[in-house]
Amino acid sequence: MDQIEELAGAVATSKCTVVLTGAGASTDSGLPDFRSKQGLWQGIDPMKLASLTALRSSPVEFYQFYRHRLSRLSGAQPNPVHTALAALQRAGYVSALITQNVDGLHQAAGATDVIEVHGSLRECVCLDCRSRFPSSLIDADVLSPADIPRCPQCRGALKPGVILFEEELPADAIERALEATQRADLFIVVGSSLEVGPVNQLPAIAVQGGADLAIVNLDPTHLDRKARWLLRERAAVVLERCRGILKV
Numbered sequence: 001m002d003q004i005e006e007l008a009g010a011v012a013t014s015k016c017t018v019v020l021t022g023a024g025a026s027t028d029s030g031l032p033d034f035r036s037k038q039g040l041w042q043g044i045d046p047m048k049l050a051s052l053t054a055l056r057s058s059p060v061e062f063y064q065f066y067r068h069r070l071s072r073l074s075g076a077q078p079n080p081v082h083t084a085l086a087a088l089q090r091a092g093y094v095s096a097l098i099t100q101n102v103d104g105l106h107q108a109a110g111a112t113d114v115i116e117v118h119g120s121l122r123e124c125v126c127l128d129c130r131s132r133f134p135s136s137l138i139d140a141d142v143l144s145p146a147d148i149p150r151c152p153q154c155r156g157a158l159k160p161g162v163i164l165f166e167e168e169l170p171a172d173a174i175e176r177a178l179e180a181t182q183r184a185d186l187f188i189v190v191g192s193s194l195e196v197g198p199v200n201q202l203p204a205i206a207v208q209g210g211a212d213l214a215i216v217n218l219d220p221t222h223l224d225r226k227a228r229w230l231l232r233e234r235a236a237v238v239l240e241r242c243r244g245i246l247k248v
């Protein structure tokens with residue numbers, strides 16, 4: 001029996017399987033990991049642009065950057081990672097699906113109740129009244145600070161529904177993620193190098209609680225030595241086979 005067969009067997013017998021997905025789950029949908037070198041935006045580090053400071057100090061570049069990300073997202077379709085996870089969830093094999101991704105592709109593939117710990121690029125939020133709107137409202141041509149997209153209710157500045165650097169993570173999503181992690185007897189990391197905290201601590205919390213850990217990622221992570229199953233393969237290959245073995 002190889003590792004994927006073993007993992008599928010563990011999914012079949014687990015009482016509470018929790019899955020955490022990261023950027024590697026969406027690369028096959030044409031959405032590059034924005035830590036990768038190709039992700040650079042006009043010579044500016046996107047990590048710096050995706051911050052509250054950038055929104056306030058360089059609003060034109062900030063909104064242009066998010067408009068670019070929205071345009072990439074509009075053509076993106078779910079890939080076999082998303083469809084396999086949605087099928088496993090429908091069949092009752094996944095108790096909680098936590099994602100670091102903001103692309104909404106798990107939901108587009110039919111997954112429900114996705115815990116989006118870094119927010120969603122499908123929405124935008126008013127900085128003043130915190131009302132949420134579809135992201136189409138920030139898909140605007142911002143050429144000067146006067147063009148900043150405004151809240152239809154209070155005229156506050158709208159920001160993308162993603163969590164920016166220097167912002168708190170959404171407390172409700174983090175709480176749900178933690179609660180599911182503490183119940184897990186199997187925790188599967190899919191396409192995350194576990195570099196971004198505090199979400200990267202969830203697998204260790206699961207292991208402390210007695211869960212078996214599986215890591216499906218092309219690159220090494222800081223938790224590899226704790227993983228019972230370490231699969232340095234494309235997530236699509238692993239999940240498609242699990243799906244086939246479990247016949248969902």
Ligand code: ZN
Binds near residue numbers: 130131151156
């Ligand atoms: Zn408002």
